[in-house]
Amino acid sequence: MAEHVKHVLGDQIIHGCFPKVGVARLKGFVSTTTIFIFCFFLLAIAALLNWMDIPIIQGLPLGQARSSEIHHESVEFPFNCSNLVNYPSVFEPKESSTNGTCPDYFRWIHQDLKQWKSTGITEDMIERGKPSADFRLVIVNGTAYVERYRMSYQTRDVFTIWGILQLLRLYPGKVPDLDLLFFCGDDTVIKKRNYKGRYAVLAPPVFHYCGEKAALDIVFPDWTFWGWGEVNIKPWEETLRAIKKGNERIKWEKREPYAYWKGNPLVSRDRRLSFMKCNLSAKHDWNVRLYKQDWGQEIQGGFKHSKLEDQCTHRYKIYIEGVTWSVSEKYILACDSMTLMIQPKYYDFFSRSMVPMQHFWPIRRKNRCKHLKFAVEWGNNHPHEAEAIGKAGSKFIEEALTMRNVYDYMFHLLNEYSKLLKFKPTTPPNAQKLCSETTEQGLWKEFMVQSIVKSPSDKPPCALPPPFEPQAIQASLDVKENKTRQTETWETEYWKKLKHKKH
Structure with a gap:
């Protein structure tokens, strides 16, 4: 019985208690009151399992749940049938908690964004970069939206976006409003040769998994940190x-x-x-x-x-x-x-x-x-x-390369990027709102369950070190x-x- 309920609740965390289509179909057969009773029953079972210390969302056999290094187990996101998951809107680390200075490779964040340091990033730059991107991601008030332009290879985009959603869960309300473009392919797309001299101010910012000396792509952790199904x-x-x-x-x-x-x-x-x-x-x-x-x-x-x-x-x-x-x-x-x-x-980024x-x-x-x-x-x-x-x-x-550092790298990169925006991000008309529900199945769903951030961090991100001095880069x-x-x-x-x- 417990194993069956664990499976049901694990599905609900990922899929949502009742997707909109599912609710419409349910109402054709049962009353709203019946749905409410059933939902309350699930919550009661979930509370019982939690009291019995039975894991329900880690995707591991009973008795084998592991607590991830970036999750503290004292507070978990509450399960809510009517509203999927209630995300805390404010990041509240423990008092006097610190996380030290970030690893040295974080300093490359400043170098990757240097192209736009003097000009800032305008909406026009974003528009010019759209032909080079697979999707556009916008975060407004802690909510993520995505506008897709083309299919990426396999599920690179799906797991990249999943990773960003987990960042929002780890540091709720901490990630600033932003508007960015992302390319999920192999080769770099923003070549320096096309943006020399007076054309430098036209360079669009595009996030990508890798960079090279001849390109301006902004390097971001790759999708496999959350699994490659x-x-x-x-x-x-x-x-x-x-x-x-x-x-x-x-x-x-x-x-x-x-x-x-x-x-x-x-x-x-x-x-x-x-x-x-x-x-x-x-x-x-x-x-x-x-x-x-x-x-x-x-x-x-x-x-x-x-x-x-x-x-x-x-x-x-x-x-x-x-x-x-x-x-x-x-x-x-x-x-x-x-x-x-x-x-x-x-x-890559490290x-x-x-x-x-x-x-x-x-x-x-x-x-x-x-x-x-x-x-x-x-x-x-x-x-x-x-x-x-x-x-x-x-x-x-x-x-x-702990997952804590991966998330902190993402956080600082997005935070420093957002400071360069010369406009207030707004939701694109064709964008889709994102949340932690998914229609993925099989290994894809299994990996998402394994990599889900269960609760907010109890300490702040590591402290971003300063940029490299030019002579330091040359010395390296x-x-x-x-x-x-x-x-x-x-x-x-x-x-x-x-x-x-x-x-």
Whole structure:
């Protein structure tokens, strides 16, 4: 009985007690009084389950509910049949509660918004950016509205919007009014070359999952933090827990002494398809083991061979971009294996603060098979140093990329963005009001239940650090360049010695 009611109430939290269509159909069969009695009955059962400490909205088996790091369990959003969920309208953290200073990568928020610092953002800029966007998101008085312009790939837009809704639940009334455009595709869309000189004031602000040196896209956390249903990747907290557990199965020194990569090579001929030439063959052994991921076959087979926690079996893991940046980056870095990062062109919101030889080993794109072979040879000859780099990269992901930090990054980015608006946001005529109900089913619904924010935060967001000074950015770039050159020097000396031995 309890399990059945838990399932019913879990559906109601997501779908709403009675969607409008459902209410209309119900009234054709029963009276309003009957509906009220039934609703009251559900609330009574919910209260009983809560008193019995039976979880009803975490999406986990009875007795296995976990409290997320960003949720305190003392106050939960009340369940209300007539009004779906009563969101608190005011953010009220505990007295004297603090959350420290945000991680260093938050400072890039200022840099990403620098283009509009002097001009501000006008409605005209928003209008000009619409052809580059998949949807427009407007927040007015804590309520979110979305206007869709085109279909995005898979459910990227759905889970991105879901994440923003969870931010509103975490910090109710704290997110300011704003009006923004979002692109869910792969390549960057606002190219700097189109907005030089006098045209700089025309650049539209568009949010996106990645950026590059030649673009103005505003970098935002990607959709997979709330789950990627199409390939069975769970929300980030669940996935990270599984990978950490997978790390414990095989100690670093017992892992295969090769570089591992598994993915879809067909998404990029220039990057990944040619990369497959580095695989073991009759002629060459580049110390690399590459595996093609057939997602069609995996879907049919129930994703038995694509679990990320089962892929921490080698001492080294390779990160290579796909069409552009890849969401695989955080999963690869979390594996405790030393990440061999093939020189990326693109970056996400956290990667710009990672340092070569501290968090990963840099690999040049040209002659990458040869560079990969040397990196593995170096690691096997310097196991303590290689293991330390792998663990430092994993620690960075575990500590700097908590969901609390993800939400705080979103909060500060949106807050700083809103300060640049030169107009008062209003609801677009074709926009749809958003709330925490959804028509998604299957894994999509399961992941939303897992990632739902149950109650407001009991402490404020972390404190946003100041912008980088120009010389600090250059100093950071110099450090990265010097460390990369050091590996190149080691490699040059290695091949010279090897050639000398052969002769």
